[in-house]
Amino acid sequence: MEIQKFIEDFAAQFEETDSSAFSNETIFRNIEEWSSLTAMSIIAMVDEEYKVSLTGNDIRKSITIKDIFEIVKSKK
């Protein structure tokens, strides 16, 4: 599981934000268009692409994109 691919998949859930704004250490909650619907989209994307069930609480306790990546990895 590659973090670079994960970051691309993560970025694809955003409409307005340029993909260059996303990296390991991006604090996703600070992205302007972040919302509870984005959180739900991330969860659905992870379910589809990685066959892993994240919960809303998994997203809540994560700060950076890497944090989510690590949870996905641990659940795989």
Next chain:
Amino acid sequence: MYNPFTLRDKVILITGASSGIGKGIAIECAKMGAHLVITGRNSERLNETFNQLEGQDHFQTIADISSDIGIASLCENLPPLDGVVHVAGVVKPKPFQFINRTELSFIMDTNFYGPVLLTNVLLRKKRIKKNSSVVFISSISGTLSSFVGGTAYSASKGALNGILKGIALELASKNIRVNSIIPGMIDTGIFNESSISEEDLIEDRKRYPLGRYGKPEDVAFAAIYLLSDASNWVTGSNILLDGGYTLL
């Protein structure tokens, strides 16, 4: 004692009785004197509900009403019924863009096809007596509102609302009444471990004018009304139970 809401000696089938709203309805209906057949998918939890039922002559049976086989096996040994409460239901919040046929089928099988085809088979087998009452636990979602990630769920409840009007009309000549309860959010843990976080739920709770989510008992009391002879002239209706949520 005068009590138009009594369920004394009524035989009532309740699906989804192993937890949440179904469990609450079973416990309260037993207190009102009903004889129950409770069903659910999880034997351990169904037994927990069963052990909390007041009175005698209750039965429990494991069934998964999301399949025709599950419905057929449930209907095999049922006594004639004075009431049915369809509670079994699932929710899996997802943005609409991520919905596909598999996701829709998963929700529809349990929330729509299950209760509808169970009612159908019960009628074919003449297990629903004249002067009885069928209650669908629907939702404000799909009838009056929706929620983010709730497209499939809303569709299933909206479809249920449509078909119940037709069933109510067709069964009126047998004096079988068909109604639904459309609750707002009930505190049952249905969103635990889902894509909705605890913090989102705490915020959502604040949007209810009466200051709280509903309790299973709140739904149970409405179900008791619809099952009792007190609602003899009520059919095809949706009882709204939402702490004022849809006023805003």
